[in-house]
Structure formats: structure tokens, C-alpha cells
Amino acid sequence: MKVLILSLLVVLFLFPPPGAAELVYVPLPLENAEAVIASQAPMIRYLAEKLGVQIRIRYEKDYQQILQLFKEGKIDLVQLGPLPYVTLKKEYPQVQPLAIINESDGKPAYTCALVTSFDGPQSVQEINSPLTLPQALSTCGHLSAALLLKDHQPDLEQLGYQYLGNHEKVALAVVRGEFKAGVMKTQVARKYQNLTLKVIKETVPFPGFVIVGNKKTLDIKQAMQIGQLLIQVSPETRSSWITGKDGFSVAADKDFDLLTRHMTTIGIQLD
Amino acid sequence: MFTGIFYVAAFLCLLWSSGFVYLRHERNTLERMHLANQTTTLNMVWQAVVKSHKTGMQVYFDTYIMQPQVLELLRAAQGGSESDQAVQRVRLYRYLYPIYQKLRERDVRQLHFHTPDARSFLRFHSPNHFGDSLATIRPSVVMANRDHRYIQGFETGRWLSGFRNVFPILYSDEDLGSVEISQPFESLRREIWHLDKSNDFMLVYKASLLLPKLFEEQKKIYGSSLFSQDWLVEDPRWELPDSPPKMSGPAQKVYAGLSESQSFIQALSQKQPQSVAVKVQDEFYRVTIIPLEDVEGLTAAVLLSFSAAPEIDEMYWNYRTDLLIFSVMVLFGGITFLLFLQSKQVVVEKQRNIQLIANTMNDGLYVMNDKGVITFVNATASEILGYSCHELLGQEAHALFHFHDNGRCSLSECPIFNVLLSNASYAGEEVFRRKDGSSFVAEVASEPMFKKEKVVSAVTIFRDITERKKMEEQLTHLCNVDPLTNAFNRRYFLQVLETEIQKSKRYRTPFVLAMGDVDHFKRVNDAFGHEAGDRVLKEIVASIHERIRSADVFARWGGEEFVLLLANTSLSVAVPLVENIIANIRLLDFGEIGVVTISFGVTDHHKEDTIDTLLNRADKLLYEAKEAGRNCIRASE
Numbered sequence: 001m002k003v004l005i006l007s008l009l010v011v012l013f014l015f016p017p018p019g020a021a022e023l024v025y026v027p028l029p030l031e032n033a034e035a036v037i038a039s040q041a042p043m044i045r046y047l048a049e050k051l052g053v054q055i056r057i058r059y060e061k062d063y064q065q066i067l068q069l070f071k072e073g074k075i076d077l078v079q080l081g082p083l084p085y086v087t088l089k090k091e092y093p094q095v096q097p098l099a100i101i102n103e104s105d106g107k108p109a110y111t112c113a114l115v116t117s118f119d120g121p122q123s124v125q126e127i128n129s130p131l132t133l134p135q136a137l138s139t140c141g142h143l144s145a146a147l148l149l150k151d152h153q154p155d156l157e158q159l160g161y162q163y164l165g166n167h168e169k170v171a172l173a174v175v176r177g178e179f180k181a182g183v184m185k186t187q188v189a190r191k192y193q194n195l196t197l198k199v200i201k202e203t204v205p206f207p208g209f210v211i212v213g214n215k216k217t218l219d220i221k222q223a224m225q226i227g228q229l230l231i232q233v234s235p236e237t238r239s240s241w242i243t244g245k246d247g248f249s250v251a252a253d254k255d256f257d258l259l260t261r262h263m264t265t266i267g268i269q270l271d
Numbered sequence: 272m273f274t275g276i277f278y279v280a281a282f283l284c285l286l287w288s289s290g291f292v293y294l295r296h297e298r299n300t301l302e303r304m305h306l307a308n309q310t311t312t313l314n315m316v317w318q319a320v321v322k323s324h325k326t327g328m329q330v331y332f333d334t335y336i337m338q339p340q341v342l343e344l345l346r347a348a349q350g351g352s353e354s355d356q357a358v359q360r361v362r363l364y365r366y367l368y369p370i371y372q373k374l375r376e377r378d379v380r381q382l383h384f385h386t387p388d389a390r391s392f393l394r395f396h397s398p399n400h401f402g403d404s405l406a407t408i409r410p411s412v413v414m415a416n417r418d419h420r421y422i423q424g425f426e427t428g429r430w431l432s433g434f435r436n437v438f439p440i441l442y443s444d445e446d447l448g449s450v451e452i453s454q455p456f457e458s459l460r461r462e463i464w465h466l467d468k469s470n471d472f473m474l475v476y477k478a479s480l481l482l483p484k485l486f487e488e489q490k491k492i493y494g495s496s497l498f499s500q501d502w503l504v505e506d507p508r509w510e511l512p513d514s515p516p517k518m519s520g521p522a523q524k525v526y527a528g529l530s531e532s533q534s535f536i537q538a539l540s541q542k543q544p545q546s547v548a549v550k551v552q553d554e555f556y557r558v559t560i561i562p563l564e565d566v567e568g569l570t571a572a573v574l575l576s577f578s579a580a581p582e583i584d585e586m587y588w589n590y591r592t593d594l595l596i597f598s599v600m601v602l603f604g605g606i607t608f609l610l611f612l613q614s615k616q617v618v619v620e621k622q623r624n625i626q627l628i629a630n631t632m633n634d635g636l637y638v639m640n641d642k643g644v645i646t647f648v649n650a651t652a653s654e655i656l657g658y659s660c661h662e663l664l665g666q667e668a669h670a671l672f673h674f675h676d677n678g679r680c681s682l683s684e685c686p687i688f689n690v691l692l693s694n695a696s697y698a699g700e701e702v703f704r705r706k707d708g709s710s711f712v713a714e715v716a717s718e719p720m721f722k723k724e725k726v727v728s729a730v731t732i733f734r735d736i737t738e739r740k741k742m743e744e745q746l747t748h749l750c751n752v753d754p755l756t757n758a759f760n761r762r763y764f765l766q767v768l769e770t771e772i773q774k775s776k777r778y779r780t781p782f783v784l785a786m787g788d789v790d791h792f793k794r795v796n797d798a799f800g801h802e803a804g805d806r807v808l809k810e811i812v813a814s815i816h817e818r819i820r821s822a823d824v825f826a827r828w829g830g831e832e833f834v835l836l837l838a839n840t841s842l843s844v845a846v847p848l849v850e851n852i853i854a855n856i857r858l859l860d861f862g863e864i865g866v867v868t869i870s871f872g873v874t875d876h877h878k879e880d881t882i883d884t885l886l887n888r889a890d891k892l893l894y895e896a897k898e899a900g901r902n903c904i905r906a907s908e
Contacts, residue, residue, distance in 0.1 A: 195357070
């Protein structure tokens, strides 16, 4: 009996049950690290306190790298845009959407915008130079740019484009005139309108950023608890937050059907 | 004894306490000096880094900001509509962005232009945040624009806190506002770390000064320090990519334990740089606190450095070792002293007992050292000699009261003193002299006293035997004298005779033996009684004693017979003497008894004589005298 108990203890030590260790959360690299972490920290502290576990914020610059780490089980929680989520879901079925972050208008949806500076093109028709985009897997990246230039000639592929890593860099690159135009999240673009950045055209609303759990590393109960905690957080609690300040909505896979159709429209095949 | 132990224990406690206080004071002084030295050194290094930083920023300002294009853009931004200003801001941003990138590579994070009225015009690190007034939160900007002078110093801000370098921008006497070029604390931390790699550094901010200035989103980057909520640390979880590297493990432990260090908390409130020692897991660390004042003289932040302090560990180890050695020495000394006291007590008790014994002795006792000086004397000796003990102590016994040979004996000849020289005991009779000058015969016994087999003193016991001597003489006299007549008895006479024969043989000295017998003595006894006879005999003896010398021996031989030994006398001299004796006796008046006569046989000593031959010859001559009619003498050679 003693041998059995000892063996059990050894097994428990070597293979702890999911949810027992420190959780790792990776936010979307929309802006620089300081801004991103400062934005996400209150929400994460709240979750850590309620769950009674440590949650570490890990800043990763590259979307592709984030998805890879998630698949490897090195990330427990991640914030994803709709496109990366759909992409990940296709490749890795163990993703669990927990909650969608509401935008400033209180809706769980956002748009992407084609932006320019004070001396840039004033309409889509005037765009005749390469665009700058956040990242390939960003919803406001190639997908949105292609949708925004759908009926434009020359088209996106002919104009050319360059990924700069995040939305803030896109905004500032356009402000500095390094690119005549770029595509980024509309909400982020509005932060830079005082630097003469202006929106030329917006996409239709996409599902908002989603907090995703990794079923490989989280048990179902804990994942559900995280989703519930976010959705039920009181306005008083989140009033001092940045990310999540406007609340959360229930996430479901059907929310992303529209995005899948758009992808099909412009010929993006996830397979 | 108990009182003695109490006082010794109290003294030892006092001594140990004094030593403890001294050693502790010494350790604390060394520790303070060490910490003061650390403070001075680190502060000097820090000041050097700050000066270097200031010089670098001045060069950047002169090189990159004060150029015509920049100044023209700033001038164009003065006045005009808001949209015109926005365009000029973007143009300035575009123009200087490559330079800002270059400066970032050199750790510059703050390139911030301000309007003359102290509002933000363009933050290169956050270009979309501008227009906010800095009048209340950035005194350095206000001062630079108001006084048109360069302002340097630590200051918190809405985005970043650190060492500020605010340069006023004047172009052809036109006030174009100011610009700030600053590096983050991390840059200065690296600089100081390169100069002193033994330390870990961290910066903490005064919450009451920092929080009111921060943009809301920036507040999330700060957290309370582990030692006080009044002080904040930036990025406490090291989540930002360009955060300073984590401090070393020991430094983090020290940091975590600072809340329990009262000396640290106290030092934190001081305006002067200080160092304190903090003990973590049995090891000491130095924590140096360098207050950073903002341009208004308020302590806005504190630079903390952590470093191992093996020197303080050594000080404490030395202190503990010294204290242990001192404690053992005090304990050992105390035990030794107690043992000494105990042994001294035993000695005192022994001395007291000896003194008691000595004083209760009937004999006099004194001890003299190797010089013959009295070192101890008992009461009886004092009483016998008539001196007080005080008068006797320290005096030479021989000179004071020895009276050998009527005082003619020198010290070296003194048999009592010679005990010291000969290492041998002495017993005998000596004459001592009292204080009043009278002398007495003392029976003396003296023994040497040794110390490591060397004679160092002698103890002498004496008693006054004057009375005893008298009694002895009386007894001797009684043994030798006939109780009736007071003449020597026969036994004594035979001893003397034997002695005289031997002396005569050896020295050829003559002597004469006369044997006498009272004539018709029986008739006296019968007629007048024995008492009358005894009276006759007494008077005859007394008469004879009057005629003979002291050297002569006259004895009652038995009954009415007497013998007379005339020493050193020839027969020719003796005969007239004896005839004279006979004549005197015949003249004695015995009252009713009448005349009593005596007859003598007188002979001298022959060399072949024995007692018997001599006595027989005298007896024959006496018989002849009796035969010749009595009251006469018959002598022969």
C-alpha cells in the first residue's frame, strides 16, 4: 500500500493535473509592449485573484509565433483577433473561445480601416502606392486590406504591402509619411487622428477580440470559470480597466461564420 | 564567604557588561564607518554617472535640436490654427524621427517638445499624446520656459520618470518653448552598474508625487514596493520587454525583507544618502539609499543598491568571537578569583587557628625569618617577655631578648639562630631577658621551617623554667642532704668521693678524707632523749659548716658518724683544720648535756686508692682516735 501511495505521489509530482500550474496569458501585440501590458494588466490581475492562481503576461510580437506556442501548449490563455482565431481553430481544435471583448460602443465587434495622413490620398481611388499592414494573420491585415480594395484597380497585390508588426506602427508609419496609406483597427486609428491620421474607408464589423483558452492545458471547469468571470465582471470593477473596460460578451463559433464567408469571397483558403 | 562570592559575581557581571557594551560599541562603530564609506563611494559613482549623463544630453541638444530646420518648424508651429499646428507637429515628427531612432539606440527615451506656456507639443515616445498642460506636474518645464535656462534633475512625469534635461529653445530672441532629452533610469542603472558591478540597483518612486501625474493607463505599469505602499516600483513583475534585468537572487531576498528592517525604513525618510545593513538568511547585505530630489527639492524617488557585505559578516563574527573569548576569560578569571578567595579564606582560617592555638599555648612561640627577624609571635611569648606583640614583630629576636652567656654571644653563635643555618633542630636551655631587664632561664625548642626544601624561617617554642630549676635544685638538694642535720647524705658523698678520686687520678690533685664520730653520743640519746641528740648533731654540723670551704663536702655517714672531703687539700693543711673543728665543737654549749666532743680519722688520697680503701683507712684512723681517748685526731698518709 505504501508503495502505491508513494508511486501516486511521484506521478502527481511529475504530471500535475491541468490548471494546477501558473497560467500564461499572451495579449495581442496591437501596440508597443508597455502600452499592451498596461492595458491588459488589470483584467489579468482580476482573473488571477478570482481563480487563486498566478497568471503571467507574456508579450509576443509575432502572431504566427503566438499560434505556434499555443499549439505547443505553452500558452494557456490568449487574446486573438477573429482571423487568427479562425485560423487557429482550423488547425488546432482544442481552442476554447471564452469571451469576446466588447469595443468602446459596447458591442462585441470592430471594424478595420484604410487610413492616410494629411498629405496622403483622400480617397481609395487615389491610392497608388504600397500599403502598410499590421501582420499577415491580423484581421486588419491582408484580409481587411483585400476587402477594402476589392473593387479598386490596381488591386492589393498589384499595389504591394508591407507588414510592420502592429497597428500602432502602421498608424505612425502613415503619420510619418513612410506609407501613403495603411490598414488597421479603426479604434486604434482614432487614437492617432490628432496626428492628422484619417480614415478613408472601413470594413464591415468583425467579431471582437476573443479571449481563448487552451483545452490542452486548462481543464474544462477552469476554462468555463474564466469565461464566466469575464462575462459577469461588474461595470464598477472594470471601470478602471483598459482592455475589457466595456465588458465582455459570450463567444460562440457561429460568430465567426461571417468572417469565414468574407475569406471565401476574397479567395483566402484556410486549408 | 557568601558575601564575598556575591561581590565577586556582581563585579564579574559589571565587568562582563562593560566588555559587552564596549565590544558592541566597537562593532557598531566599525559597521557605521563601513556603511558610511559605502555610501560615500556609491554616491560619488552616482554623481559621476549623472554628470556624464548631463554632458551627453547637452551634446545631443546642441547637435540635433538647435539646427535651422528644426527651429523653423517650431516657429511655424507657433500660433496658427489647430490644424496648422497639427501639420507642423507631424512635419517635426517626420523630420526628427530618424534622429530619434538614432538617439533611442543611445538609450534616449524622452524627446519631448513643449510650448512656451508649458504644454506638451510632441512626445516622440507617444506622439498622439500632446496638448496637455505640464504646468502643475512638470516644474522643470515651467522653470526652463520661465527662466530660459537649462534645468536638470530627477522628476516624475505622465509617461516616464527619470533624469530630466529640459533645454529652453530660443531662436533669434524668439521663445520657441523647450525640449526635453532624457534617458530612462535603466540607462543610468547600467552606467552605474558598469562602474560598480558588485551592486544590484533599483529605483522606487514616491507614490504621492508620481501617481497624480501619470496617465491612467500608465498607472497599471507601477506597483507598490514590497516594503511600503508609499513607494512604487515600475513594472514589478518584469513584464515589459525593456525592463531592467531581474536583480540577483540574494538582492531580491534582501528587497523582500526590507519591510522588516526598521533601520531601512528610518533611513528611507532621510534626505541624505545612507547605507544600512540588512541580514538575510544569516548573511549581511548593504542597502544604500540615495534620495533623488526633483527640481523643487522634494524626494521624488530613491535609488537603492544591494550588495553583499562579507565585511559586516566578518565584523559580527569577530565581535562574537571576541565576546566569547572575553566571556570565557571573565568566567575563567572569576573562577580563579573565587578559588583564590576560597584558598585565601582557608589560609586565613588556618592562620586564625594557628594564632588561636598559639595564643592558647602555655609556652611562648615565635617565628623568625632567615634574618632572625620575628615574623610571628604568640601572646604567651609576649607575656613572658614583657613586650607587646607589636613591639616584638619585626625585631631581631637575638638582639632583643636572647641573653646567652650574659649577652656576650653574637648572632652567628646563637644556637637558636643557627637552626636557620644548620637546618637542624635545637633544644636546650637558654637565658632570655625580659623587657624590664630581668632574665630567666628558658627551655627552648627550635625547628627549621622549609619552603621548597630551603630553610626560610624557624619556629621556636620556649617556656620560663626558673621556678622549675629552683624546684629541681631543691629536690636535688633534698636527695643529697641529710634532712636532720642539713649535711650531705652518704649517697651523695660517695658520688662526690668517686668523682674526686677520678679527678685526682687525672689531674694529680690532692684531697683529704676525714671521718668523724661524736663521742659517747649514745649516752646523750639515752640520757637526754633523741631530740636532744638530734639537736647536738645539728649544732655540730652547723659548727663544721662554718669552718669548711664551699668546695669541701661534709656529709652525715650514719648515726653520729660524719665524713668530710677537703678538695685540693694536702694532709698537712687538713689536720690543723680538723683540729680546729674539734676544738670548736668542744666549745659548743649544749646546756645540761654538757660538753660534746668528736673524734676524727684523717687521711689523704693515695693514687692507688679506691673508695673502699680510702674509707677503710679513715675508719681505722678514727678507731685509733677513739682508742686514744676520743676528742682527738689521728692522721696518716
